[in-house]
Amino acid sequence: MINVTAVFDIGKTNKKFFLFDKDYKEVYKEYSKFDEIVDEDGHPTENLSALQNWLKGVFENILNAKQFNVTAINFSTYGASFVHLDENGEVLTPLYNYTKDIDQSVIDSFVEKYGPKEEFLKTTGCFDLSLLNSGLQLYWIKYTKPEIFKKIKYSLHLPQYLSYIFTGIPLSEYTSIGCHTALWDYTIKDYHSWVYKEELHKILPPIVSTETSINMNYNGKRIKIGVGIHDSSSALLPYVRSVKKKFVLVSTGTWSITLNPFAEHAIVEDTDAEDSINYMRINGKPVKATRVFLGNEYKIQVAKLSGQFGVDEDYHRHVKFDYDLYSEIMHDFKHMFKWESIKDENMPDKTEITYDKFEHAYHQLMTELVLLQVKSIRDVVRGAEIKRLYVDGGFSDNDLFVKLLSHYFRNMKLRTTDSSLGSALGAAISISDKKLNSKFLKKNYSLKKHVPFITK
Template identity: 25%
Template sequence: MSQTVAVLDIGKTNVKLALFDDGRLLWEKSAPNRVLPGPPYPHEDVESAWTFFLDALREAARAHQISAIVPTAHGAAGALIGESDLAAPVMDYEFTGVEVVEPDYAALRPPFAESMSPKLPGGLNLGRQLAYQKWRCPDLFADAKHFVGYPQYWAWRLTGVAASEVTTLGAHADLWAPRRGQPSSLVKALGVDHLLPPLRRAFDPLGPIQPEIAALIGLAPETQVFCGIHDSNASLLPYLVSRQAPFTVLSTGTWVILMCVGLSLDQLDPRDDTLANVDALGRPIACGRFMGGREYAAIAGGGGNPDLDAIERVIASGAMALPCFSGQGGPYAMSRGVIRGDVATRDRAALATLYCALVSDLMLTRLGATTGDLIVEGTFAGNLPFCQTLGALRPTQRVFAARDTAGTARGAAMIAHWPPSYPIAVPTPVDSVSIERLGAHRDAWTAALPSPMSGS
């Protein structure tokens, strides 16, 4: 019988359908993920994504016998659903207007010691989105029957079954208490406890796909749909079953998420934008984050990856990029990014690479991740000078590059057959290099950093 798993991968920038069989990528297709301006607020273009997935599933089903569907999505989106449709649009987390509720929301928000979730801008705290929807869109909110994470929205749309799941509730949402393994005090204080459906594991099948959808796209009516998982936690899954702690996975794309497995939570500091995410097994994981992909693009201004000679030219010039170029994420989100010194256009990618390596190194140090392997997964794994520079900054740790552009989706596919019975691909070791004057450049860069963001 076919074990082909279709993964619905909903990122901030793109949506993708990818098919896997025993960890092998068989087929994939992607499209841009759009944001609509509103009213009532900027929101995800859910219907365009739905049309894309239906068309892509129909196309894929002509060539492959799909046995299961798994959704995965970024952690800063959730859905208020009614009887048969969305009760309110799925808010875009970059909607800054949500902060109008902050004075009232702050009075209800759990302390960091409980939620392990720092105060973040815009709608990055999912609880703040909920508060805005309840207080500013009461007519829409009144029609809500459930609130679910974004992966679980897609599972609900395919099956009609609503479920809560910890990797999304525990992703800087303010809605989960990781040490206690239960919803945080915010859920009751905000009066939304009745909206959370029963808790299910990411690995749980919610049921077969609804018959009319199966018929529309040509899938077998018994095709199972799984609860789904937060995308960074999907990236982590292959390593949870193939490596011994301690180790750190840098999941890179629009965001760089540093997930430190086997590390104490005691050193986490909201001012650094360090936090605890919750893995698919319900365990809190010490994490840090910054918007590395977007910052890289802002600094580099286009072009490909640099070489080490370009990195050394930037260092020799004394030029440096200081945070923050995205306006969100990391210890310096409240500071305006600046480039000091003159950098040739051909070396802008080198400056961006050096910047992202320095921020990663800084956050690893503040997290206390001084031992164990570093596995770079996602976009930056294809930027060898980034991996080499990170290794040169942290010579006591080994750096590996997981050169797999489908890493998040591949991890998500595992939950349909957990634990996986097939071998997990081993990431490639990155050879150590010496980069002239890198230590002195890091010292100068660190001395020039602005004050960190405030948090609580």
Template identity: 35%
Template sequence: MRTGMPVTAVFDIGKTNKKLLVFDEYYNVVREQVIRFDEIEDDEGFPCEDLEALGRWVQEQFGLLKKDPGLQLKAVNFSTYGASVVYLDKDGLPVGYLYNYLKPYPAELQNAFEQERGDAAAFSVATCTPLMGHLNAGMQLYWMKKKKQDLLQKVAHVLHFPQYLSYLLTGKMMTEMTHLGCHSGMWDFRKNRYHTWLAEEGLIEMLAPITPGSHAVNVKNEGTGELIAIGAGLHDSSAAVIPYLQRFPDPFMILSTGTWSISLNPFNQTLPNATELSKGSLSYLSDTGLPVKASMLFAGNDHDLQVKRIAAYFNSSPGFYQSVMPDRELFEGLLSGLPAAGISEEVAAITSATTPARFRSRDLQQYRNASEAYHQLVADIVTQQKTSSAMVLGDGGPRQLFVDGGFCKNELYMQLLSAAFPQMKVCAATMVQGTALGAALALHHHWNRKPLAAALVQLMHYSG
């Protein structure tokens, strides 16, 4: 038996960066590889993932890990971005392309889908997601049937993206809960089963058996004879929740920030109503198949656009905001405008997940400098975030709010957010490779008998 370091590996696949992370038994990263692949064009000339190059890389790296004399590979898992499916023929080979979820969706096709369903609002309530074209994996299947009939005739199986990568190593076809429950438009949350439209369209036979996110298939290392647990793979946002659940027993809400700010309450299984859905609320499925109420806000994108406007107006460098620290006088003045202090419905209103903050319509002439304008921008974003997050807090709500991603490093944002949620302990959370760590932890019980370290997630408390 090999005496190398016992490790687990995760292939963490983002839109831009593809990572291979190797963790030891204490979940320290002992090896990391980052690679990018040039996009190719699909059959209509739209950019898409080079699935062949990616699959070849995954298989090559898996082979190298198995042969490495310094490692004892115990488990492998995957995390990928959502809203992506792979079509396979009867021999298990890809058909067509991994079509990009950003690809424009034919308006007439979405209208036809809504008319066939009879009540678009009721459909969204059942599937806990608005209809968003290719951002719904199910709508991709519908598009394939209606627009790519020649290709569809060759399709025997449909796998979600991470399950395809798992299939490359195991030969087993699975449908994992978190991708199925990621605004796919395929799952009826209220009946806890596939929505009937998939059977009506003759598509359900192509889907693989459903499995929880903790499931693994054992494959043999040809060189050593040892078994390696290969996970089914997870949706990236859902994987990122797992370290928090492992670390903190008391209820909490996560605010994951980046281009999108996503509020997740793993302890709220309430399903969103039609009004909440229209304002950016939805439900995910956890790796155990339970609903997780969430809300989305395009806050990071809004922030970046308005920072550019401020920088241009005040002739400041594009990165001026990175050195802006909370000004106590300005800070105190802004507190009166936060929701916790009584904000008007007009200011806090959100009509959709992409509704920009009020700052977009503010006249920059009223500010003395870029710092003052930036204080107002962040206050407006936090005001809107309060309204978005309120949809997922639930009755009684958790008393802890963990913020990760870009905004958790923004001192002004964190202090204003803490003031907006005075009933909660607001903390900036940091962890090493959170998405990959979550995917690794999902398979912990398959190979690792050591207790989890308390330092997996580190917190910094803020008070407004």
């Protein structure tokens, strides 16, 4: 029997289950999807009971399998989600979706009590006030559903709820608390004063390190059960553990999130960017981050260009970087794209493409998008001595994106990585005592080095 670590990696759409061997190689995986249900207001939300049944069923099957010996289990999930339990451990409410709108009067009331808003957002590392801040959900329930609030014994972040299903022990941990929840004051390294004033600390379980695990007898087997981890912090962990020098990670996708785990100061002290945000490392240290809606804007603009130039919708995937086209664009550079989902002071009032070939327009698009990414990276580095830049996610195999980024950061060593396992692997690593060496990314993440192109 192979000794394995089991990980449930729960996304909004895909629910995944992995088994990793002692070298963190994937030896088994299982995927599932559930139809969403609706809450009392008709807003779509996670089917929590279906999720719980799937977790238990999958795990029972693996425990009974003859080829695997499960020694540990952990959980990685999306954030900004609370599960509220009564004194009997029963779930009190739906898992409210962070996309759900709440009455503006609730937000106004909160700001009136605990504003000014700008100062509050900075100290808590948030960029708005909505249900994307899970702390605000507690405030919303307290004042709009007081009969339910009175029954809450514990409010658990989703990763910790999944752990609770297996252990029955309610806990909190840093990565979930620190992920744009509006609960944590990064300037004092404690819950924000409003949490104590509203007495919410009484329903928030004790805080433990993300590396904490509970040794339990589960159906006659001794198994180490982790307390769960927020997915963005989990995806960062393999880099933190295996790279010995300071670095910045650009995690690209619909959102392009730049993470600096070596920032010495919280956001409040050294940036005013509204798209700046804090995450938290597993030991409670802040991760300074910036975000830009790059993948979303790329998708919008590429669809428009494909239609305008009459090319196949996948044509853009095969365009390679052309230095002569780039040089021509930069000779008398001007912004041509009006973004639909990004605010940028440099963009024109409307999009005007002056080229007659898709390749030329595409180079213009990528140059402008990369300039946005460059600003996002510079905002998060802010003069720090960081010489390494890692890029993972969707843009890591975009030839123009990588070459242009390498060009603009010629003083940094640029590396791309490819791991579809992402946060699941981080969850396995977080409860392991095994050290990662400098070759880990090369062996497990298809690490590639990139050098800047030569300018003529």
